[in-house]
Amino acid sequence: MEIKEIIHNKEKYMDILLLGDEQESMIYKYLFRGHLYALYDDDLKTVCLATNESGTICEIKNLATYEKYQGNGYGHYMVKYIVEKYKNICKTLLVGTGEDEKTINFYKKCGFEYSHKIKDFFVNNYDHKIIENGNELKDMIYLKIEFD
Ligand SMILES: CC(C)(COP(=O)(O)OP(=O)(O)OC[C@H]1O[C@@H](n2cnc3c(N)ncnc32)[C@H](O)[C@@H]1OP(=O)(O)O)[C@@H](O)C(=O)NCCC(=O)NCCS
Secondary structure (H helix, E strand, O other): OEEEEEOOOHHHHHHHHHHHOOOHHHHHOOOOOOEEEEEEEOEEEEEEEEEEOOOOEEEEEEEEEOHHHOOOOHHHHHHHHHHHHHOOOOOEEEEEEEOOHHHHHHHHHOOOEEEEEEOOHHHHHOOOOOEEOOEEOOOEEEEEEEOO
16 A cells, blocks of 8 residues: 655546545645645555645645545545644644534544534535535534644
8 A cells, every 4th residue: 555646647636536525626726736645555545635725734625535445444544644744744734524424523533623614615615515425515614633
């Protein structure tokens, strides 16, 4: 298993990035300014894209594992890798997600805690309703890890 940073042709990863953020125009807002990491275990399993939002704040903008490989630990492995890397780069690592219990618990297990929310982010920024596990996502929930 190896994680590589993808420098060129990032748009080739659009199919898997769309699992983590289902509107292409939103992905293009961070794709080229962010750092894209790809986890390979023989073939591609998981991607993560992280941005530098300010001198001290970085943010995971996208995390996705191909559906048929979910539940095998690749997501946790990727987030652990990002946390280890970014603790030397920033003071706060943020991740924004919809109000979905499964996803929020996943990040809490990875060491994140609640930070803040942006009301109606999905309603105001996406051109269609985002449904996750049968529920419409409205607010963006931010979780964080503060590095000492
Ligand atoms: C969230 C996600 C990246 C986890 O990746 P993964 O490789 O399955 O992660 P792991 O195998 O390490 O961990 C699986 C855990 O994720 C949880 N999970 C969160 N969202 C999930 C989803 N949509 N589908 C399946 N499992 C999900 C599972 O409940 C499981 O929890 P557990 O550890 O208590 O059993 C993956 O499920 C995914 O790509 N989901 C769709 C995109 C998404 O929601 N991205 C996060 C928002 S940016």
